[in-house]
Amino acid sequence: MRARLTADGYSVSDEIEGADIVIVNTCSVTSFTESKTGRFIRSISRLAPNARILVTGCFAQQHGEALLEYPGVAWVVGNGDKHRIPEILSSAGNGGTGVGTAHLADIDKGSDDAFWGGRVIGPGESGRTRFSLKIQEGCDYRCAYCIVPSLRGSSRSAPKGLLIETFKRAVDMGYKEIVLTGTHIGQYRDVNKSGLESLLEDFLKIPGDYRVRLSSLDPRDLTDTLTAMAGGDGRVCPHLHVSVQSLCADVLSRMGRPYGDFDLLMERLRSFREKFPMSGLGADFIAGHPGESGAMFETTLRNAELIGFTYGHVFRFSKRRGTKAAVMPDQVSENVKTARSAALRELLEKNRGKFLSLLFAHPLYIIIESENPARGVSGNYIKVEVPESRPPKNSWMRVALMGAVRDGYCIAKET
Numbered sequence: 302m303r304a305r306l307t308a309d310g311y312s313v314s315d316e317i318e319g320a321d322i323v324i325v326n327t328c329s330v331t332s333f334t335e336s337k338t339g340r341f342i343r344s345i346s347r348l349a350p351n352a353r354i355l356v357t358g359c360f361a362q363q364h365g366e367a368l369l370e371y372p373g374v375a376w377v378v379g380n381g382d383k384h385r386i387p388e389i390l391s392s393a394g395n396g397g398t399g400v401g402t403a404h405l406a407d408i409d410k411g412s413d414d415a416f417w418g419g420r421v422i423g424p425g426e427s428g429r430t431r432f433s434l435k436i437q438e439g440c441d442y443r444c445a446y447c448i449v450p451s452l453r454g455s456s457r458s459a460p461k462g463l464l465i466e467t468f469k470r471a472v473d474m475g476y477k478e479i480v481l482t483g484t485h486i487g488q489y490r491d492v493n494k495s496g497l498e499s500l501l502e503d504f505l506k507i508p509g510d511y512r513v514r515l516s517s518l519d520p521r522d523l524t525d526t527l528t529a530m531a532g533g534d535g536r537v538c539p540h541l542h543v544s545v546q547s548l549c550a551d552v553l554s555r556m557g558r559p560y561g562d563f564d565l566l567m568e569r570l571r572s573f574r575e576k577f578p579m580s581g582l583g584a585d586f587i588a589g590h591p592g593e594s595g596a597m598f599e600t601t602l603r604n605a606e607l608i609g610f611t612y613g614h615v616f617r618f619s620k621r622r623g624t625k626a627a628v629m630p631d632q633v634s635e636n637v638k639t640a641r642s643a644a645l646r647e648l649l650e651k652n653r654g655k656f657l658s659l660l661f662a663h664p665l666y667i668i669i670e671s672e673n674p675a676r677g678v679s680g681n682y683i684k685v686e687v688p689e690s691r692p693p694k695n696s697w698m699r700v701a702l703m704g705a706v707r708d709g710y711c712i713a714k715e716t
């Protein structure tokens with residue numbers, strides 16, 4: 302959006318005060334994120350009383366025209382119309398015609414609509430470090446708790462030629478890290494039905510000074526080739542993030558997430574940690590899905606410990622209207638969800654401590670994302686601060702961790 306709007310002559314600011322138009326790109330994955338988003342939209346009209354607000358993303362798709370009642374909201378743009386935002390704004394003009402409208406096209410439209418009308422939408426600014434390259438949109442699975450497919454539609458993939466061209470452009474502009482993103486990147490397929498591995502191989506043929514990071518992967522999409530690539534060989538970051546949600550087969554079946562051979566998945570994740578102890582391994586969990594008994598949760602906890610995730614995100618189950626899980630009879634109480642989330646977080650924190658102590662003996666490579674203090678992220682996904690150094694932004698630095706942690710950043714020195 303930033304790149305397209307800049308190209309169309311808009312001046313884009315990160316500050317809300319003083320803005321003429323504020324674009325809010327929203328999420329709907331839990332009811333908590335929705336209420337936070339609602340509060341945020343209301344707060345904008347206090348910070349910038351004259352600004353016109355455009356709300357887009359999943360919250361806009363979900364609530365549609367009702368959002369036009371919020372103070373200051375001038376446009377609601379669903380996921381199927383996101384690529385038309387510059388056009389919608391310019392047709393409104395300075396006089397404000399077209400204000401007060403909702404654009405909620407069919408979310409299942411072809412790939413061109415999901416990927417900026419098939420145009421190369423490369424990075425808009427040089428000098429930045431990380432570029433998110435959206436390779437895929439939507440999802441063909443229907444997990445019992447998830448609202449995403451009804452807001453983003455079924456899976457479709459960006460045309461490979463467009464992706465290669467955009468990737469090259471990002472590398473030429475000096476981006477050092479390209480993150481492959483999508484709703485479900487493992488469902489990426491090119492016209493010949495080749496998947497993520499083949500796309501990654503094609504990207505890696507592009508010369509340049511960069512690394513590639515995979516965003517979250519569904520466990521069903523893990524292959525031995527992908528795990529080997531994320532073991533840190535070459536330019537793929539030594540980092541895997543897997544949306545396991547639960548590590549108990551009974552809960553997974555209630556979630557409508559059949560992993561096929563569950564033991565094989567466990568073995569794959571366990572051996573990833575064993576073979577590549579320096580690689581980051583993260584996971585998403587849902588605590589307290591309907592039907593999750595205490596014993597089932599203990600199974601998840603035990604398995605998470607066995608695998609040794611180096612970090613994780615824990616979400617309390619959140620009822621989403623229109624999903625199967627929202628009306629399941631055996632809902633888990635909020636107190637129990639809270640206790641289970643805390644137990645999982647405690648375990649993940651303990652694992653992270655072990656992982657960090659292992660890293661002290663090894664150098665890490667970070668890309669400087671901000672100066673003064675110098676901060677960056679390592680390939681294995683450790684946030685690092687180097688207080689004694691003043692490197693330029695977007696440069697590589699070899700560092701050694703020193704043991705202290707400040708504001709979530711591990712303190713390190715240049716080596």
Ligand code: SF4
Binds near residue numbers: 440442443444449485
């Ligand atoms: S695979 Fe992910 S995006 Fe697709 S339905 Fe399940 S949780 Fe939602």
